[in-house]
Amino acid sequence: MKHLTTPFIGISAAMLAVAPWIINAAPYESTMGLVQKVFYFHFPAAILFLLAATICGVSSAIFLFGKRPNADGWAIAAAELGLVFGSLTLVTGPLWARKAWGVWWVWDPRLTSSLLLWMIFSAYLLLRKYGGPGSDKLGAGMALFGMANVPFIYVSVNVWRTLHPQTSVVPTLPADMGIPLWFCFAAMTMLFLSLLSLRARLEHQRARVEALYLAEDEA
Amino acid sequence: MSFLRILLVLAALAFGAPPAIAAQQPPPQSEFVPVDEIPPGEQIPAINLVAAAYGFVWVVLLGYVWSIARRLQKVEAELVDLESRKR
Amino acid sequence: MNSDFERLAVVDVARHYGRRKALSQINFTCASGEIVGLLGPNGAGKSTLLNILATLLAPSIGRVEYGERTVADGGAEVRARIGMLGHDLFLYPELTARENLSFFAQLYGLSDIPTIVRAALERAGLADRGDDFVSGFSRGMRQRVALERALLHEPRLILLDEPFTGLDQASASALVARLRERQRAGCMVVVATHDLDVADGLLTRAIYLKNGRIVGTDTDSRGLADRYRRAINNSGGDKPFLSADLSAEALRAKVEAPGAKVEGLSKS
């Protein structure tokens, strides 16, 4: 497990390095032109962002009710990756929007709910950092609420802004746009999973160090 | 776990292969209908935005990998130290 | 539902906060009718241990057995038999003594609350001041109310955290008398204190704590101060020694040499 993560990161990094050429070869989208190419990174990041939210919530529930200390490591890893991929989504999105819609930011349901989810991740990590002893349980409680929030935020923001811009390009992609998209998606997912396991490993090793320190003069 | 990973790589490579062929073809006009109008009077050239987006993704991901690696190295060094002290 | 217990056993308990060890390798038992003192300097882990006994904190390692049970088997039933007097007294200053007592009596689901509360106020010597706000009480009066609050439901296990601080001689001896009375009624009492003068003669057993470890136990109730000092100082600086468990025999041997008077309190 340990020895596989590094090559994995290498492979996904190589794939991401190749990606610009593949994306470059993909056809221009007729109306948005070049700027649409942001999409190839934006979409995978957004999906992985949601995946991170799910992983964080589920592992928190397992930690809290199943009393598995290891699950907490996965929760914190997912939260951190959620923050990273959320940032990617939230930064690449406006860069694309600036050209496509003429503004950096629109209070579109998708945008607003992503921003909120990003804030929930940040709040969670702030709690973990500054919460002191016992913050693992508090964080797990918070993460549960955060996950429960996700669908609801979407619904309520959707109703709140009934006039959301119809800009989703995702559904009807031609094959020569789909292939680079899936290529990027695979690369990003691989990176995500390897980073997740690496980050969780960091947390688990930390727990081991703590345990060793505590066991040190017991013997 | 590791088997799954290998599968993932293979899948990724399988996906990765076709674009090379696709690249040789002249870019055909895209079939799907655009849903939105581009606002007129853009000041920022698209290439800058795309470059900024890709650059940002790269910097953040590299930075994050580096930060995890550094933290992990530190913890594992500590772990090795502790374990050797134990013996 | 017989949830009562006759014996308290602390088995290999440790508690850490992150990397800091508040307690490690704590083992002792306490039987019905015993008054166990946890003695040690500040930061020795006395309060942490009391909180673990009170089920407020979960031990990181080890377990606490209340008779046949542990907290995992039934938290509420165990808690119903524990009475705790915390260092911060657990009283609402904005409420009167009577209201405080009735509120907690209701929380514990007691019946015939007015009678119980009246009796408790009388025992606290505050029968005529029951309707005064706790905020207007002196430290000694508050302490007495707080003690009666902790004993309202006639718990089997009584936990006291530094109960003697700020008490004058009369209040302290009243507290001692009340604890003796509970002891005779078959309660187990665990007192954390650093006030050796009052503890002297009260305890059936003393446990010396330092840096979260037991550095000695003592079944002799008198002349604690001297042996306490020895136990705490002998245990050295950062590396507490464990082998030198100051067992009662060892202690007696040491103490008897200079002709100290030793009267083993043969309570059992």
Next chain:
Amino acid sequence: MSAFFRVAWHVMRKDLTVEVRSKEVLLTTLFFAVSVVLVFSFAIVREGRAPDDVAAGILWVAISFSGTLAMGRTFERERYNDTLRALILAPAERPAIYTGKLLGLLLLLGLVEIVLVPLIGLLFNAPILAYPGMLAALLLLGTLGFAAVGTLFAAMLVRVRSRDTLLPVLLYPITIPVMIAGVRGTAALFQAAPDESMARFWIALLIFWDAIFVTLALWTFEPVMTE
């Protein structure tokens, strides 16, 4: 079950007795809520008139800000003599203690709203009496959702050193859906042509959401409160 409500009732009554004696939380929260309204009107009012449609937003911002303050204070009070520990130590069901604290807080915030809503009506010319039932339902359900999470988080944070800053940091992102529903529902009632069906939709959503929040809070309170 009756034991559950008995404990909840006594905890709530105790909180209210304390509050009636000191009035500290009620008065400070109320004053803070009014200050929030004023600050926002300074930010928004142009040429002596407030733009339409801001009343609902300001009302809910004031409720959420002052609500956070009230939550912090009521739990600070439990911390003062370590009485929260005594509550947790009682053999009563812990969710019952949570419910009691929540009810006490709800009543307190209800009192604040009784002053706040007419004030908003007066200052921003909002038709608060047009649909009193629906407005009351929106206020009650919105406050419930907000306070349900707030009570849990404030209780969790009692032991944490930086609780004063962490409470709003954690609470606001989580309760945004409740805020949106409250603001939109109230705005639907306050607008020139009130939209009853819209308000009803938001009320339904609030009920759904409150159910999730309260269940989740009752469920997590027990494991979170044992250190």
